[in-house]
Amino acid sequence: MKKQLVDMFSRNVLKKLIALAAAFIMWVFVMADQDPEIEGSYTVPLSISNAPYELIAICDEKVVKVETRAPRSYFVKYDANAFRVYANLEGLGEGNHKINPQVIMPQGFELIDTFPKTLDVKLDSLIERPMKIEILTSGLIAPDSAIREINPSMDSVTVVGPKSFVDSTCRVVGNVNFTGNSSSFEIQIPMRAVDDKDNVVTNVRVVPSVITVSVDIESGIKKKIVPVIAELVAPDGWELTKINVEPAQIEISGAESIINSVVTLKTEPFSVQTGQKDFKGTLKLVVPEGVSPKFYEVTVSAEIVRKNIPKDNPSN
Numbered sequence: 352m353k354k355q356l357v358d359m360f361s362r363n364v365l366k367k368l369i370a371l372a373a374a375f376i377m378w379v380f381v382m383a384d385q386d387p388e389i390e391g392s393y394t395v396p397l398s399i400s401n402a403p404y405e406l407i408a409i410c411d412e413k414v415v416k417v418e419t420r421a422p423r424s425y426f427v428k429y430d431a432n433a434f435r436v437y438a439n440l441e442g443l444g445e446g447n448h449k450i451n452p453q454v455i456m457p458q459g460f461e462l463i464d465t466f467p468k469t470l471d472v473k474l475d476s477l478i479e480r481p482m483k484i485e486i487l488t489s490g491l492i493a494p495d496s497a498i499r500e501i502n503p504s505m506d507s508v509t510v511v512g513p514k515s516f517v518d519s520t521c522r523v524v525g526n527v528n529f530t531g532n533s534s535s536f537e538i539q540i541p542m543r544a545v546d547d548k549d550n551v552v553t554n555v556r557v558v559p560s561v562i563t564v565s566v567d568i569e570s571g572i573k574k575k576i577v578p579v580i581a582e583l584v585a586p587d588g589w590e591l592t593k594i595n596v597e598p599a600q601i602e603i604s605g606a607e608s609i610i611n612s613v614v615t616l617k618t619e620p621f622s623v624q625t626g627q628k629d630f631k632g633t634l635k636l637v638v639p640e641g642v643s644p645k646f647y648e649v650t651v652s653a654e655i656v657r658k659n660i661p662k663d664n665p666s667n
Contacts, residue, residue, distance in 0.1 A: 490530030512555030
């Protein structure tokens with residue numbers, strides 16, 4: 352039996368090898384026809400690798416599109432979770448850098464390209480800065496009520512983040528909406544870091560991010576009319592005459608306990624420039640907290656004349 356098996360495999364060896372090679376070639380041809388190589392893409396989240404401990408990495412790109420080539424069946428078998436794209440920051444210092452994204456793919460895939468081809472990464476120092484908070488208000492309280500006092504639970508917070516972003520923070524603000532309230536209340540409001548154009552600053556944290564604000568509302572409001580006084584300052588050697596304020600009187604409203612103490616409203620101080628003969632301008636009113644005037648600005652005009660300096664009488 353053993354001899355028969357040996358004879359069967361030893362006869363026509365060349366023909367058998369040729370047949371085996373032909374079968375392999377045919378298999379490769381069939382597989383190439385049935386599972387051809389195609390091109391496709393995956394959108395993969397970007398990771399940051401080896402960032403220096405004392406610095407923070409900032410990159411606007413959050414994902415990278417990976418263009419690949421592989422047999423058709425691979426695109427069915429694998430999804431974006433099988434890929435990894437990262438920016439290697441090892442050895443880099445503070446400042447702006449252009450990084451080539453690194454791609455790790457399953458075996459059998461060929462990398463064609465990435466979009467973007469390079470990544471703009473900024474390494475910045477992490478700092479923190481205390482900042483005063485501002486409470487902004489919106490909405491109207493009930494018609495028969497007045498705001499007596501607004502008390503935040505703290506006066507300042509800490510802004511934490513990359514130095515360039517913390518430096519661009521001009522204010523930290525929170526908003527209290529009064530709409531419909533007729534009695535005192537407490538509310539928790541989120542704090543926002545904003546730049547000089549009141550745009551929210553990204554990549555920074557406000558600590559604490561939420562504060563408590565107490566609003567003291569007094570029921571029953573009072574109205575009365577008070578005169579307006581223009582706070583103008585003349586240059587040295589000059590004086591102001593014929594000062595006119597329009598409107599000369601303004602109706603104010605608020606809690607009776609506050610309104611009773613308001614006798615006049617003054618404008619913000621304004622210094623008239625030397626050389627002017629006539630002044631006319633719009634000035635803001637200085638409005639005490641809890642007082643609501645009908646107008647917040649008035650028009651002020653005046654004439655500027657030289658002071659009369661008395662001459663010394665000659666001695667007889």
